[in-house]
Amino acid sequence: MRTERTANNERDEQLGDDVTGDRSARRAVTVFPVLVLLAGALGLLLPGSFTGWSEAVPYLLGVVMFCMGITMTPEDFRGVVKRPWAVALGLGAHYVIMPGLGWAIAHLLDLPPQLAAGVILVGCAPSGTASNVVTYLARGDVALSVSVATVSTLVAPLVTPPLTLLLAGEYLPVDAGSMVTDILKTVLLPVLAGVVVRLLAGRYVQRALPALPWLSAVTISVIVAVVVAGSADAIKSAAGLVFVAVVLHNGLGLALGYGAGRLGRLGEPGSRAMAFEVGMQNSGLAASLATAHFSPLAALPAAVFSVWHNVSGAVVAAWLSRRGR
DSSP states (O other), X not given: OOOHHHHHHHHHHHHHHHHHTTTHHHHHHHHHHHHHHHHHHHHHHOGGGGTTGGGGHHHHHHHHHHHHHHTOOHHHHHHHHHOHHHHHHHHXXXXXXXXXXXXXXXXXXXXXXXXXXXXXXXXXXXXXXXHHHHHHHTTOOHHHHHHHHHHHHHTHHHHHHHHHHHHHTTTSOOOHHHHHHHHIIIIIHHHHHHHHHHHHSHHHHHHHGGGHHHHHHHHHHHHHHHHHHHTHHHHHHHHHHHHHHHHHHHHHHHHHHHHHHHHTXXXXXXXXXXXXXXXXXXXXXXXXXXXXXXXXXGGHHHHHHHHHXXXXXXXXXXXXXXXXX
């Protein structure tokens, strides 16, 4: 007789296969930090090659979010209804812990205004686009991970701008209204477009799924190159401080997310999902918004976060996987 736990485990495996695009997404997550590092080095060494590219960043982000939307299925949305408490806990933890940590780290390290706003903006972004895959690799609750990531992305236009205004407004002027419009155009609309395409052309989309993680990885790498090129002159003096801020932000987010899952009695797999849904951020969105609303220097924390949270996520996932469930 099938137990509920067995059914949930089988569902997780099925969702894991969908999210990873057979083996493609797992390989993309492994290679992604290398791609981003190479892109950052290229932007640093040849900044002139990316002159004028900053205007393309929102469109590049739209490509990434379209890829995210096209991987979604009706089951992802049904998962929100089936487990409202767990999803609400994940959503609340994400939008409380990471923004709060960003604000606290900015004050603790006495960051300059541009960098402080950038760190806070990273914290106010929705869950990272690779969090589902990393949860799968960690043998976590993939269904919960997908549900929290989906909802955090869909509510971003309503949550990210006011949080940024509240926490980063003391450092730089924040036009929350304009930020709402930008998130609608670069996140919500592309995601919804991807969902519609999946519904209308699911058979053809299925064939393309293995290529989507690579398209996203390459596109985010280009965004990082553009961001680094835009602040190349300031990176040498600020890189060390930004790296410390990012490591603290990501590490504490992973730990507190896991702790929130344990306190919420989500079990070990659920707590692992919470760790990655809280600690991994949509740094591509943060970089796009920082470039558009602040400066290229303010986008530097997002660029560094893009590299680091994938490295740390892969390492933590491997460690958790060896521990079993």
